[in-house]
Amino acid sequence: QVQLVESGGGLVQAGGSLRLSCAASGRTFSSYAMGWFRQAPGKEREFVAGINWSGLITLHGDSVKGRFAISRDNAKNTVYLQMNSLKPEDTAVYYCAAAASYGTMRSGSADYWGQGTQVTVSS
Numbered sequence: 001q002v003q004l005v006e007s008g009g010g011l012v013q014a015g016g017s018l019r020l021s022c023a024a025s026g027r028t029f030s031s032y033a034m035g036w037f038r039q040a041p042g043k044e045r046e047f048v049a050g051i052n053w054s055g056l057i058t059l060h061g062d063s064v065k066g067r068f069a070i071s072r073d074n075a076k077n078t079v080y081l082q083m084n085s086l087k088p089e090d091t092a093v094y095y096c097a098a099a100a101s102y103g104t105m106r107s108g109s110a111d112y113w114g115q116g117t118q119v120t121v122s123s
Helices: 102-106
Strands: 002-007 010-013 018-026 033-039 046-051 058-060 068-073 078-083 092-099 117-122
Touching (some): 018 117, 033 068, 033 078, 033 102, 046 078, 092 102
16 A cells, blocks of 8 residues: 655746655555646546656656656655646646556556645636
8 A cells, every 4th residue: 555645736826836746655665656647627637747666767748748847756755746837727636646567657547646736827
């Protein structure tokens, strides 16, 4: 079992930045692929970014590529999402996720989910 707790969400103006954090506890964090997803009201869940167990392989969704960056610190059992140049359309609840397989994460699924953190970008 893996428990995930997100933090760092909030209200920011367009063009601003936020950094989300996800603290993991439970089984060995470093063995899991980690990722971020988001869901806006009335929309389907969207894959934002994923990172493999070592941090050497990352993948970012087309809508955030070049603006967001996922990273991880296995010593701190934490994964991050640096969000720059935020746009109103980035407004959503952001979820941290863990998967036993990086392939699972890339396919848009996960084995464990956090409770989510709200990000609101004002125009």
